[in-house]
Amino acid sequence: MSTNSLSLLSTExxxxxxxxxxxxLIWLIVPSLLGLFLAIKLVWPDFLNQSPYLSFGPMxxxxxxxxxxxxxxxxxxxxxxxxxxxxxxxxxxxxxxxNVTVWMWNIGMTIGAGTLFMGITSGVEYAxxxxxxxxxxxxxxxxxxxxAFMTVAQRQERQFYVSVWYFLxxxxxxxLVYLVGNVPVEMIHVPGVHQLNMxxxxxxxxxxxxxxxxxxxxVYYLLPKVTGLPIYSHKLSLIGFWTIAIFYVWNGPHHxxxxxxxxxxxxxxIVPSLLxxxxxxxxxxxxxxxxKNQMNxxxxxxxxxxxxxxxxFYLAACLQGPFQSFMSVSAVxxxxxxxxxxxHMAPFATFTFIGMAAMYYIIPRLTGQSLYxxxxxxxxxxxxxxxxxxxxxxxxxxxxxxxxxWIDGKDFMAVVEAIRPYMLLRILGGAMMMASMVVFxxxxxxxxxxxxxxxxxxxxxxxxxVQS
Amino acid sequence: MERNTTKLIVLSLFxxxxxxxxxxxxxxxxxxxxxxxxxxxxRKELILDQPDSPxxxxxxxxxxxxxxxxxxQWVRPVLADERLGPVLRAGDSYYDAPHLHGSxxxxxxxxxxxxxxxxxxxxxxxxxxxxxxxxxSIMPSYNWLTEExxxxxxxxxxxxxxxxxxxxxxxxxxxx
Ligand code: HEM
Numbered sequence: 067m068s069t070n071s072l073s074l075l076s077t078e079x080x081x082x083x084x085x086x087x088x089x090x091l092i093w094l095i096v097p098s099l100l101g102l103f104l105a106i107k108l109v110w111p112d113f114l115n116q117s118p119y120l121s122f123g124p125m126x127x128x129x130x131x132x133x134x135x136x137x138x139x140x141x142x143x144x145x146x147x148x149x150x151x152x153x154x155x156x157x158x159x160x161x162x163x164x165n166v167t168v169w170m171w172n173i174g175m176t177i178g179a180g181t182l183f184m185g186i187t188s189g190v191e192y193a194x195x196x197x198x199x200x201x202x203x204x205x206x207x208x209x210x211x212x213x214a215f216m217t218v219a220q221r222q223e224r225q226f227y228v229s230v231w232y233f234l235x236x237x238x239x240x241x242l243v244y245l246v247g248n249v250p251v252e253m254i255h256v257p258g259v260h261q262l263n264m265x266x267x268x269x270x271x272x273x274x275x276x277x278x279x280x281x282x283x284x285v286y287y288l289l290p291k292v293t294g295l296p297i298y299s300h301k302l303s304l305i306g307f308w309t310i311a312i313f314y315v316w317n318g319p320h321h322x323x324x325x326x327x328x329x330x331x332x333x334x335x336i337v338p339s340l341l342x343x344x345x346x347x348x349x350x351x352x353x354x355x356x357x358k359n360q361m362n363x364x365x366x367x368x369x370x371x372x373x374x375x376x377x378x379f380y381l382a383a384c385l386q387g388p389f390q391s392f393m394s395v396s397a398v399x400x401x402x403x404x405x406x407x408x409x410h411m412a413p414f415a416t417f418t419f420i421g422m423a424a425m426y427y428i429i430p431r432l433t434g435q436s437l438y439x440x441x442x443x444x445x446x447x448x449x450x451x452x453x454x455x456x457x458x459x460x461x462x463x464x465x466x467x468x469x470x471x472w473i474d475g476k477d478f479m480a481v482v483e484a485i486r487p488y489m490l491l492r493i494l495g496g497a498m499m500m501a502s503m504v505v506f507x508x509x510x511x512x513x514x515x516x517x518x519x520x521x522x523x524x525x526x527x528x529x530x531x532v533q534s
Numbered sequence: 535m536e537r538n539t540t541k542l543i544v545l546s547l548f549x550x551x552x553x554x555x556x557x558x559x560x561x562x563x564x565x566x567x568x569x570x571x572x573x574x575x576x577r578k579e580l581i582l583d584q585p586d587s588p589x590x591x592x593x594x595x596x597x598x599x600x601x602x603x604x605x606x607q608w609v610r611p612v613l614a615d616e617r618l619g620p621v622l623r624a625g626d627s628y629y630d631a632p633h634l635h636g637s638x639x640x641x642x643x644x645x646x647x648x649x650x651x652x653x654x655x656x657x658x659x660x661x662x663x664x665x666x667x668x669x670x671s672i673m674p675s676y677n678w679l680t681e682e683x684x685x686x687x688x689x690x691x692x693x694x695x696x697x698x699x700x701x702x703x704x705x706x707x708x709x710x
Contacts, residue, residue: 108640111664111674122674123600185598189632215539224537231542238546246558251631258574258627259567260558262635267558275550311546315553321637324610324710326624328564334557397612397710401639468639472614478642479670 075165079157082164084432086144087425088514089172090137091507094418097132097179098503100125105496109489119183127182127194134192134272135203136175138413141421142280143167143210146233148428149287150214153230154221163213170206174199188250190261192269197250204241211237228303232283235311239275243268259326266321273412274314274342281417282306282349284424285373289356292369292427298355306348313338314345323396332393339391346384353377368443372423375451379415383408398473403485404465407458414499415454422446422506429513438512446506453498460491570628572697578629580693592690595683597634599676606636607645607694612710619646620696641673648695657688 076085106113107122114120151158158164178195181187187194195203214237218230226234247268251261290297297303319327319335353374357363363370386408389395399405430437437443464485471481561567570578581590596602607627609618622645627633651657656667661684664673679687 107674108672111672115674116678118599118678121599121676123598123603126600126603185600187597187600189597189602189634191603191637218539226536226542234539234542235546238543239550242550242554246554255629255631257568257570257624258630258633258635259624260561261630261633262627263561264558265633267554308549312549313553315550316557318557324612325608325635326567326622326626327561328566331557331561331564338553394710397610397614400610401606401608401637401643405637469614475617479668482672483670 074169075162077161079161080148080432082158082161082168083144083147083428085165085168086140086147086171087428088510089168090140090144090421091510092172093132093136093140093175094503095507097129097136098500100129100132102493102496102500104129105489105493109486109493118185124183124185124187127187128179130192131178131182131194132175134277134413135178135195136171138277138417138421140171141424142277142284142417143171145284145287145421145424145428146214146280148432149229149284150217150233153223153227153287154218155223156217156221159213159216159220163209167206167209167213170202170209174202174206188248188252190247190251190265192272193247193265195248197248200244200248200250203244207241207244211241227286228297228300228307229283229286231304231307232279232286235307236276236279236283239271239279239315243271243275247272262322262325263318263327263331267318270318270321271315274310274317277413277417278314279310281376281420284420285349285353285376288369288420288423288427289353289373292367292373293357293360293363295356295360298352298358302348302352302355306345306352309341309344309348313341317342317391320391320396323391323393323400336391336393339388342384342388346381350377350381368440368447369423369426371447372419372426375447376416376419376423379411379419379454383412383416386411398469399465402465402468403461403488404469407461407465410454410461411458415451415458419450422450425510429510433514435513435516438509438516442505442509446502446509449498449502449505453495453500453502455495456498457492457495460488460495464488464492567624568628569625571623571625571699571701573623573626573695573699574628574630576697577693582629582631588686588689589693591683592686592688592693593634595679595687596690597632601644602634602636603638604640604673605642605644606639607643608635609643609645615643618643619649620702623699623702644691644694646694646696648692652692652695654685654688654692657691658684661687 076082103114104122104126107115107125115122118124147158147164178199181196181199182194186196188196214233218234246264249256249264256264286297286303289295316338317335319331320339322335323332354377357370357374364374365371390399390405390408426437426443467485467488468481471484580587581593584590607622609615609620609622611621615621622635627635660667660673661676661679663677664671664675676684676687
């Protein structure tokens, strides 16, 4: 790297994508480590409990906000900075503005984490940052949106590839979803039930109209690039887009199943939840349709393996989701560890995997170095996948046990005792996931730092193809 | 539309708006969701109207230390919640800012904990040494809180009680 590329607000081509993605690693590693600490605390409550700053509640908020607003959002925006110009045959409208958002994101996350550790919180799950920070985020996201739409405006390619749809849809929805979920109720009175409803409007739609749509855009970009195969069906991908656009936004109330809301609202949340099978099915059909004659790619190409696995877990999450949204099922599973298992599947085993796949593809192309080690990438894959399965299966088992034991009227502490082995297993799974991320970090750092002979970029594509 | 940015944006906004109006705005028209219960009035007097009361201070600490990530305050008309006291009514949290209904039960539901455990001393002791009070508990100790803070949290816990509601004539039927 030249010193020029290290300057604070570089105008070098693709520098915003590169720095956004590389700095997102901080927000993968640190908040995930806190997650592992939380898992330990749920077995040994005295672990790291010597000061208010390290206690369970604040640490949990830094964990969730860190991985979602930090890592996942940043790696996805970084990928968009890289992919959007290429899809539109142009350059990013302003690299400098892009780099401004890289700084704003990292500084904002640092301040955010600091306030949350100090217990300065709005108290609303997934919207814990206090309103001045929300305003900061709105400004920051507006700059991202401006850059995206100006890039579209100066495009050379008239036709929108499906990834562009998904990126632009995400840009439209994110600010709206965020604003609804962050109305400062200390200042504007909103009755508690409506707060709950708006809380889960955010909680659900930030997943469906931000992480999901950005992640799907990335898959539709990466899969044909990496395999050299055309996407199976363009039409199917558009059906997927519009079903998400039409139905996802209705899903919020399924988080209030059996809650103090009228039956019509319950149903308004449940029916669209069932329809969510359609968009996930279009993605799965397209992914498998694309590689169906070359299934060997799953074995031979680490990136394809990541994308396929992400797709399978996406399907699983979206089969669990509608199931959980039934009032009878929710009556058993709500408030148990089951939900936590579900809540890790899509963000980790789907969208984190897609983020990692994107970095394996993009970072070598931006640094001109081939990936430091594909065999380490394989380690990351297996540790992550198996680690998640251990964690997910233990949480789902524990959740089902809790749900039925409570119905049976078992003593609360007896249930806590009964699921302790599963909480221990969860720590094991979490440790494997953590190990997977550390290997990933190492691989990325070495890719950027090692001064190998530069290889032509087209060739690095080939390398992806043949090396496992 | 595959070339037209404006159409794409307008349609995306439109479908979003439909879902938003239906699931977020329409409920505001539902009178059943807009009527505070006596429980809500009681909590308003203690907390919203007296921001310096121990209960208000306790609620702020509850939020600050994230008790809501382990404790729901949300009793449903379902078998699993049958022994937790009266079912949560929409109006019960009418004045809450923010709501603290929570989404997990790593510990028991606390919606009516004041009825179950009305003894402040118990709460203080439990916050200082949960394992000493309940063997095998995985609730973390809050022994680094000041005496005043412990008092406040305990006062808030005790204030979480059910106030008789004349509208609550029908007993919830436990459906699932
Ligand atoms: C698309 C089909 C999906 C449906 C219908 C669905 C439905 C649900 C339901 C019913 C809950 C339970 C809420 C509760 O009982 O408290 C839930 C929780 C959750 N889901 Fe999904 N889900 C889907 C996919 C996803 C995806 C794609 C993600 C992530 C990107 C995700 C992340 C979460 C999270 C984080 C929670 C936890 C909320 C909490 O803290 O309680 N889900 N989902």
